[in-house]
Amino acid sequence: VTDAGRRPVREVRLCLLGFGQVARRWCEIVADREQQLAAQFGVRFLVTSVGTARHGSLHHWPGLTPVELLELAAGPARQLPATGRPGTELVAASGADVLVEATVAEPDGAPVATAHVREALARGLHVVTVNKGPIAWHYAELAELARHQGRQLRFEGVTMDGVPVFNLVEQCLPGVTVLAVGGVLNSTTNFVLDAMAQGEALDAALTRARLLGFVEADPEHDLAGLDAAAKLAVLANVLLDATITPADVPRVDVRTVTTDRAVAVRGAGRRLRIHSRARRAEGRVVTSCELVEVGPDDPSYGVDAMSSLVRLDTDLAGTIEVVERRGGVTQTAYAVLSDLLQIVGQER
């Protein structure tokens, strides 16, 4: 296959596990840019398998274009043609080059998503995951499996949606040692803390956050600090060579903050923020998570309900802060595309 006779276009086949907002937006982005992707990167994406928890599954050879897949799944029920099959079976039968793991967050250990990733790597697929579970809980094992298989395991979307963190360190900071990493990792808690600072009760703030689309139906994961803990575990495991899990990371439950305190802090011209941090210390990695009162000079003061911040302390490149403003589904979908293009580029 060639693109207008100019350069060869390689077909890259994908198995998509999870077909929610992120995967659908990814299809839209790729459909919109089919020509650009062929001309600039020499690649055309086809989907051979899709698996979902409640909306059925699909297998197609030699693969559907993203447009065809969106049309197929456009009905009111958003139901895919085949009955549900376990994700690992879909991976095994997919004939795909890359697994895109985009299933929902799971409890401790992320067993289902991790099984998907293991199966894919074992069968010689590359893996792109926007589900942070496998990386937070099993990074060392999965990275070793990927190395052994000569395949790539990429996960740029798990911490700051599509804003580069892992690729930034891997590709733009050669020779640098990251000494500490952290930041304001969960934006929902910023929303809650700022709403309470305005005098709102926690429940009212949550109701409003739901209406505005800032939180999931079940915000437990964000409020109890599990999301931030999982992100910090990923950052520590990948950038500091730690071997920790989210269970090893301290957490702040934002529900322990009272509206009275939040109002008082605001009265003093300050804001409540949750700071997560992991640092190298005498041959090991120490993690912390703290509720802090920050003044206007603190970089996290202006990090709001739709933003997050990652700070890297390094030996040679100093201190770098990366802020995502108004993150959302498009950015996470872009993270998948970005990781896929890294795989395509490094295979060339």
Next chain:
Amino acid sequence: VTDAGRRPVREVRLCLLGFGQVARRWCEIVADREQQLAAQFGVRFLVTSVGTARHGSLHHWPGLTPVELLELAAGPARQLPATGRPGTELVAASGADVLVEATVAEPDGAPVATAHVREALARGLHVVTVNKGPIAWHYAELAELARHQGRQLRFEGVTMDGVPVFNLVEQCLPGVTVLAVGGVLNSTTNFVLDAMAQGEALDAALTRARLLGFVEADPEHDLAGLDAAAKLAVLANVLLDATITPADVPRVDVRTVTTDRAVAVRGAGRRLRIHSRARRAEGRVVTSCELVEVGPDDPSYGVDAMSSLVRLDTDLAGTIEVVERRGGVTQTAYAVLSDLLQIVGQER
């Protein structure tokens, strides 16, 4: 040459033009990490030529190690053995693989540094420059020459020292279109504005900045807005495909700000900052530079005397802010190393 028999180590020879703080720190960093660079990147750097404006020059074949060069230049006069020769002659005679251009800022057009870069590319050398002049004034021409010659022209250090901006977009945001770029590009002016907000007169602030090492002996370049204009021209030319020069970019002269105004703005809980920005608009690129009063929610509020901020607005990756905290010579020296390692990596 091999490193302990493990992997072949490639010798990369450099011509250094400018041998001030940045080049010396680069030598120290590389000297400290000789083993790591050999083991991790398979590279060993040798310097065949050094040229300076007032401290003589040097030519050596097959090249000095960074340690040998530092020892040679360690005398109280910091004088290199040979008499001065024009940089272009040194480049031509160097036999080097890469020119590292680290000479000082020049007036309009940056003729001397640009001649160095042209000569190097024409003779088949790669170029790393931490001098922003050639990129601000002649990017399109030099980039085309580099493409034609199959050589790399790299300049990560010209905007935020070693903090990735250009490599970030090139390598970590594949397929993304940058729609606008800007930020707080000059840290000296932040120092002056904050000092005046405390009631200090401009001259007193400058004297203090000199004592603290925040400004050069001649701060004209920073105060008149030339440094910020050059940085914005680089960002626009490289990331927005503009073909502008610093002369096309509006400037703010911080000396037009009065202490009275700065104090009044502080009294209102705000700060003065200089915001530079370039954006795509109807097929062309529009630049602006404005003195603005920002409140604590503005990302530039906490960007202080040793910090700078670059903001990227993109189509797919949303809005990304990158902040350098406490930038300095080490970071700029790292930018040179980072660019050299990119060249080595892409040649492999």
